[in-house]
Amino acid sequence: MAVNRFVLNGISYHGHGAIKEIPGLIKARGYHKAFVASDPDLVKFGVTAKVTDLLKENDIDFFLYDDIKPNPTIENIQHGVEAYKSCGADCMITIGGGSSMDTGKGIGIVINNPEFADIRSLEGVAPTKHRTVFTIAVPTTGGTGAESTINYVVTDVEKKRKFVCVDANDIPDIAVVDPDMMSSMPKGLTASTGMDALTHAIEGYTTKGAWELADVLDLEAIKLIAKNLRKAVQNDPDGREGMALAQYVTAMAYSNVGLGIAHSMAHTLGAVYDTPHGVACAMMLPIVMEFNQEYTGEKFKAIAEAFGIDTTGMDAATYRKAAIDAVKQLSVDVGIPTKLEALKEEDLPFLCESAAADACAPGNPREASIADFEAMFRKLM
Numbered sequence: 326m327a328v329n330r331f332v333l334n335g336i337s338y339h340g341h342g343a344i345k346e347i348p349g350l351i352k353a354r355g356y357h358k359a360f361v362a363s364d365p366d367l368v369k370f371g372v373t374a375k376v377t378d379l380l381k382e383n384d385i386d387f388f389l390y391d392d393i394k395p396n397p398t399i400e401n402i403q404h405g406v407e408a409y410k411s412c413g414a415d416c417m418i419t420i421g422g423g424s425s426m427d428t429g430k431g432i433g434i435v436i437n438n439p440e441f442a443d444i445r446s447l448e449g450v451a452p453t454k455h456r457t458v459f460t461i462a463v464p465t466t467g468g469t470g471a472e473s474t475i476n477y478v479v480t481d482v483e484k485k486r487k488f489v490c491v492d493a494n495d496i497p498d499i500a501v502v503d504p505d506m507m508s509s510m511p512k513g514l515t516a517s518t519g520m521d522a523l524t525h526a527i528e529g530y531t532t533k534g535a536w537e538l539a540d541v542l543d544l545e546a547i548k549l550i551a552k553n554l555r556k557a558v559q560n561d562p563d564g565r566e567g568m569a570l571a572q573y574v575t576a577m578a579y580s581n582v583g584l585g586i587a588h589s590m591a592h593t594l595g596a597v598y599d600t601p602h603g604v605a606c607a608m609m610l611p612i613v614m615e616f617n618q619e620y621t622g623e624k625f626k627a628i629a630e631a632f633g634i635d636t637t638g639m640d641a642a643t644y645r646k647a648a649i650d651a652v653k654q655l656s657v658d659v660g661i662p663t664k665l666e667a668l669k670e671e672d673l674p675f676l677c678e679s680a681a682a683d684a685c686a687p688g689n690p691r692e693a694s695i696a697d698f699e700a701m702f703r704k705l706m
Contacts, residue, residue: 329536331581334462334473336499339570341562343503344376347461348383350499351416356459359387360414362405362429364395364421372465372509373420388412393421393428396480396487396595396602399444402431409436409458416459419472419497420506422518423602426462426471427478430495433457438494444479448488449684455494462497465506467557467568468518468603470525470576472500480596485675487592489684496580502573504565512558515568516659517603519554522572523652524587524606526550527614527628529579531621532688539578546575547631551655558659586693587613589683590701593676598667607661611653612704613689618645620691625649665705673699 338346351359359380363373368391380387390408393401409417409432419429431444437455441447462472471477475493480486510518523546529535530543549571556564590613591605618625625648626636632651636644657663677698680686686693693701 329538331538332475332493332496333577334496334498334500337473337502337573338500339502339573341503341505341566343501344379344463344506347376347418347463347501348379348385350461351385352383354459356416357386358412358414358416359385360409360412360417361387361389362393362417362419362425362432363389363391364393364425365391367421367465370509372506375506376418376420376463387418388414393424395424396599397424397428397431398480398482400482401428402435402444402479405432406435406442416461418461418463420463420465422464422466423469423471423478426464426469429460429462430457430477431479431490433460434492434495445481445488447479447490447492450491453492453494457495460497461499461501463501463503463506464569464572466510466514466518467507467565467572468521470522470572472497472502473573473576474580476580478592485596486679487596489592491684500573502569504562504569507565507569508560508562513660515558516554516661517601517607518572519550519557519568519603519659520607520610520656520661521603522546522568522575523550523554523655524610525579525584526575527610527652528585528587529575529582530628531617531624531690532583532585533690534582534688536582539582542574542578544627544631546571546578547628549574551632551651554655555658583688584685585613585617585689586680586686586698588685589680590698592683592685593679594665596679597672597676598665600665600667604661607656608663608665608705609701611649611656612701614649614652616693616697616701617689617691618649668702668706673702676702
C-alpha cells in the first residue's frame with residue numbers, strides 16, 4: 326500500500342449553539358483581539374453578529390473585515406493582510422462559506438509567511454514554513470467544508486482565472502460547526518452549497534487519490550446529503566444539522582485525496598462568468614459522472630446504494646445510470662438549473678484550456694482532452 330498523508334484540523338465543535346464556545350476558546354489561549362473575516366451579506370443580515378455579540382458580551386476586542394467577494398480575489402487577500410497588520414489583531418475568526426474561509430486562509434498564511442506577499446506565489450503546493458495565525462472557522466453554508474480543508478481558491482481577476490492553493494499550514498485550528506449559523510441561508514444558497522458538498526463527496530470518492538480512509542468519509546457524506554439536502558432547503562432543523570455534518574465529513578476526505586474535473590470546469594465558469602461555485606459544480610457533476618463512469622469500477626454501485634437504491638441484480642451499466650440519475654434528480658429537486666445561459670461559443674477555447682490546466686484536473690479518474698472538455702461544456706448550452 327502506498328503512503329497516504331491525512332491532515333485534519335485539531336479540534337471541532339458540532340451542534341446547535343456550538344458558537345457559545347468561541348469566547349472561552351479565545352480567552353483560554355490568551356488572545357486579546359480577533360480579526361473577524363465575514364462577507365458583507367452576512368454582516369448585513371445579522372448572521373455575523375451572532376458571533377460578534379458573544380465577543381462583546383465577553384469583553385473580547387475585535388476588528389470586522391468584510392471586503393470579501395463571492396469568488397475571493399487577490400485584492401481581497403492583500404487588503405485583508407494590511408487590515409490585519411494595522412488593527413492589532415492576534416487571532417482570526419472566519420465566518421461564512423468558502424469565500425470568507427478562503428480569504429481568511431490567504432490572509433493568515435501571508436501574515437506568518439510574509440515572503441509569500443505576492444498571492445500568486447501561493448498557487449499549487451506552496452512551501453510555507455509557518456502555520457497560519459490562530460484561526461477559528463465558523464461555517465454558515467452547508468457546502469464548502471473549508472473549515473476542515475488544507476485548500477483555498479483565489480480568483481485572479483486580471484488573468485480571468487482561479488487558482489488553487491494547497492497548504493497543510495492553512496487549516497484552521499478549530500472548527501465550530503453550528504447549524505443555527507446556517508438557518509438564515511436562502512433556499513438557493515442552501516441548494517447550491519449542498520450540491521457542492523455532494524460534488525466533493527463523489528469526486529473525492531472516485532478520484533485517482535482515493536483510498537479507504539477517505540472512502541469511508543465520502544460514502545457517509547453522500548448518504549447524509551441524499552437524506553438531508555431536500556429538508557435543509559426547506560429550512561428543516563434536522564436537515565440543516567445533517568448538511569452541516571455532511572459538508573464537514575466530506576471536506577476532511579477531499580482535502581486529502583483531491584477532486585476531479587467537475588471542479589476544474591466549475592472553477593473556470595466561476596472565473597469567467599462569476600457563476601456561483603456550488604451552482605457550477607451542481608451543473609457539471611452529472612455530466613462529469615457520465616464521462617467518468619466506465620473508469621470507476623464498482624464505486625457507482627455504492628453511490629447508488631447511498632441514495633437508497635436497491636442495486637440487487639443490476640449490471641454495471643444499470644447501477645451507474647441509477648447513480649447518475651439520482652444525482653440529477655436531487656439537483657432538479659432543489660432547484661439547480663441545468664443550463665448556463667451566459668455560456669458563449671467564443672469562450673469555449675479559453676474555458677477548455679483553463680479547465681485542463683486547473684489543479685483539480687489530474688485527480689480525475691479518466692483523462693480528458695480539450696475536445697472532451699468542449700463536449701461537456703456544450704451540454705450546458
